[in-house]
Amino acid sequence: MRVAERLEHARALAGAAAALTGLVRRALPAGRPADVLHGVPFGQPAHPALTGLPLGFWTSATVLDFVPGSERAARTLIALGLVTVMPTAATGWADWSALHREQQRVGLAHAASGACAATLFAASLLARSAGRATTGRLLSAGGLAAVTAGGYLGRHLAFPLGAGTSHAEPVTHLAPLGWHDLCQAAELPEGRAVRRRLGYLALVVIREGSGVSALADQCAHLGGPLHQGRLESAGGGSCIVCPWHGSTFRVADGSVVHGPATARQPAFEVRVSESGVVQVRPGKPRPSPG
Numbered sequence: 001m002r003v004a005e006r007l008e009h010a011r012a013l014a015g016a017a018a019a020l021t022g023l024v025r026r027a028l029p030a031g032r033p034a035d036v037l038h039g040v041p042f043g044q045p046a047h048p049a050l051t052g053l054p055l056g057f058w059t060s061a062t063v064l065d066f067v068p069g070s071e072r073a074a075r076t077l078i079a080l081g082l083v084t085v086m087p088t089a090a091t092g093w094a095d096w097s098a099l100h101r102e103q104q105r106v107g108l109a110h111a112a113s114g115a116c117a118a119t120l121f122a123a124s125l126l127a128r129s130a131g132r133a134t135t136g137r138l139l140s141a142g143g144l145a146a147v148t149a150g151g152y153l154g155r156h157l158a159f160p161l162g163a164g165t166s167h168a169e170p171v172t173h174l175a176p177l178g179w180h181d182l183c184q185a186a187e188l189p190e191g192r193a194v195r196r197r198l199g200y201l202a203l204v205v206i207r208e209g210s211g212v213s214a215l216a217d218q219c220a221h222l223g224g225p226l227h228q229g230r231l232e233s234a235g236g237g238s239c240i241v242c243p244w245h246g247s248t249f250r251v252a253d254g255s256v257v258h259g260p261a262t263a264r265q266p267a268f269e270v271r272v273s274e275s276g277v278v279q280v281r282p283g284k285p286r287p288s289p290g
């Protein structure tokens with residue numbers, strides 16, 4: 001744990017993180033391929049799901065090294081791990097490029113552990129193919145140690161540092177039940193996002209013509225202020241784009257149009273009373289059009 005915490009503040013990694021961020025963003029501009037790598041179509045990050053493949057194959061291969069007569073099966077599993085580590089790494093780099101500084105530093109060490117593990121398992125496969133089975137087994141054991149250390153750092157990223165979890169998830173639990181007066185409709189500017197408070201919750205409120213929409217203001221990706229974002233038309237509806245990393249949410253229901261966010265932005269039901277008061281209540285997400 002102390003090593004992971006030290007990595008968060010390792011300034012020596014700052015230069016490499018900045019250079020690699022530029023590289024990844026140029027290689028993977030915002031768009032459909034980036035969304036798929038983030039996991040937008042699945043509603044959750046793709047990287048944690050994929051990590052189970054190489055980890056499972058390599059763990060199984062190392063266990064089989066203790067079972068007589070399993071050399072061929074172990075080799076097959078190592079090869080499968082090497083094949084599946086490619087898409088796993090691609091999803092990881094896509095997510096990594098939209099993390100904050102401390103997360104990126106831990107993410108670099110996580111990626112280095114994964115690369116080290118892949119190299120050791122590739123060397124193990126080569127050694128086994130050359131008839132050096134004992135060397136191959138030792139290299140596999142080293143690979144498993146590296147991938148285990150990388151897994152710890154990945155969980156440090158996901159849990160203590162909150163990469164990949166929704167930063168807006170508690171909102172619907174904290175909002176009081178029932179309808180609540182929010183503000184006067186007349187004070188909302190046309191076509192511009194503004195921030196309004198509902199108790200101690202912050203909402204981003206958007207008026208377009210006679211329609212008013214309200215979402216949690218804290219972006220589900222890493223908590224960016226959505227009310228500072230821009231409005232644009234995308235995915236067949238009006239959307240708000242987060243100013244921090246460009247996650248794009250449909251204002252009608254908070255569904256994700258573009259990542260890196262994968263979790264829906266909590267949406268509120270909105271009505272305007274006869275006296276022109278905007279009222280909100282925590283709403284069930286409505287199915288998005290298309």
Ligand code: FES
Binds near residue numbers: 098223242245246259
């Ligand atoms: S905080 Fe990253 S896209 Fe909003």
